[in-house]
Amino acid sequence: MRAGTLATAALIATAPLANADLVVLQYHHVSDSTPAATSTTPSLFEDQLGMIESLGLEVVALESGTRAALAGELDNRRQVAITFDDAYSSVYQTAAPLLFERGFPFTVFVNTDAVGRRGFMTWDQLAEFANQPGVLIANHSKDHGHLAQKPGEPEDQWQARITASLDGAQTALEDRLNVRIPMHAYPYGEFDHKLEQAIAERDWLGFGQQSGPIGATSGITRLPRFPMATAYGQLDSLEHKLLSKALPVAADQLPSAVISDNPPELAMTLPDSLDPGRLTCFASGQGKLTIQKDGQQVAMTADAAFNSRRFRYNCTYPAGDGRFYWLSHQWVNLSQPED
DSSP states (O other): OHHHHHHHHHHHHHOOOOOOOEEEEESSEEESSGGGGGEEEEHHHHHHHHHHHTTTTTEEEEEEEEHHHHHTTTTTTTEEEEEEEEHHHHHIIIIHHHHHHOOOEEEEEEGGGGTSTBOOHHHHHHHHHHSSEEEEEEEEEESSOSOOOOOOHHHHHHHHHHHHHHHHHHHHHHHHHHHOOHHHHHHOOOOOOOHHHHHTTTEEEOOOOOOOOOOOOTTSSSBOOEETHHHHHHHTHHHHHHEEEEEEOOOSSSSSOOOSSSOOEEEEOTTTTSGGGEEEEEEETTTOOOOOEEEEEEEOSSOOOOSEEEEEEEEEEEEEEEEEEOOOOOOOOSOOOOO
């Protein structure tokens, strides 16, 4: 365990648990006519915004909200940030008018090579957004490639590839829109330790696609967001997500997202204030996981190997008042074909 992990773990064990954390919602298309796996219907999107209003949640800008949550500065303020990946045209046509009507800030993560192509926003539309108060335009790579180092990929080739994609997108956003926001959303939500280091060296915040809120123990290069495609954003489960809190486990004690064994093991240490017997975890497509406990240390491994490129272990813990602590760990199997 690294020194930073020890310091964070000691802080968690002795300090009161945070009262509120930042929930980040992740969207792609807002449309009835685009692929269901990455789409939220307009009617559901409007209902989701209505639930945010009815719960009295504060919708905040992503960067400032994330930094406040990481610093443990939210106290009892319950905040939400709204994000869109890829800059699809439905964001401009359908989602944005509903957000502007409510005065809700939002962020669009842009893969810059796609701008102006069929189904994507244009540079003029992005410029219009960039000039609106409360709208952030940020980096989603140049080419939307899989950025984790490929098996057998030489180090110099990988470095050249991610430099072109990460920095090429940032340069395009600065040249075309005069914006240089220090945030990146990983294409497909895929990252490994080396890619996280590349994001850290640029002093950027790195956002994934694993679910969960952002709190003081979250990792700045593997920040969670709740996917809001229609299958995952239904109102019967949305309230639990909107009111959730980050499971107080130091992010740097968690393993790499890239698996070395299949199925992989997830191990972590819970703070003394939490009873390991009340933790519940599930694996994608396999259901409830058996949790091994040794004091405050817990470990879990799925019963069978996974044949998908990406999958998750999702853990929750009751936090009182019908709320839950939440942690999701996304795994990436680089031996499986890219999307």
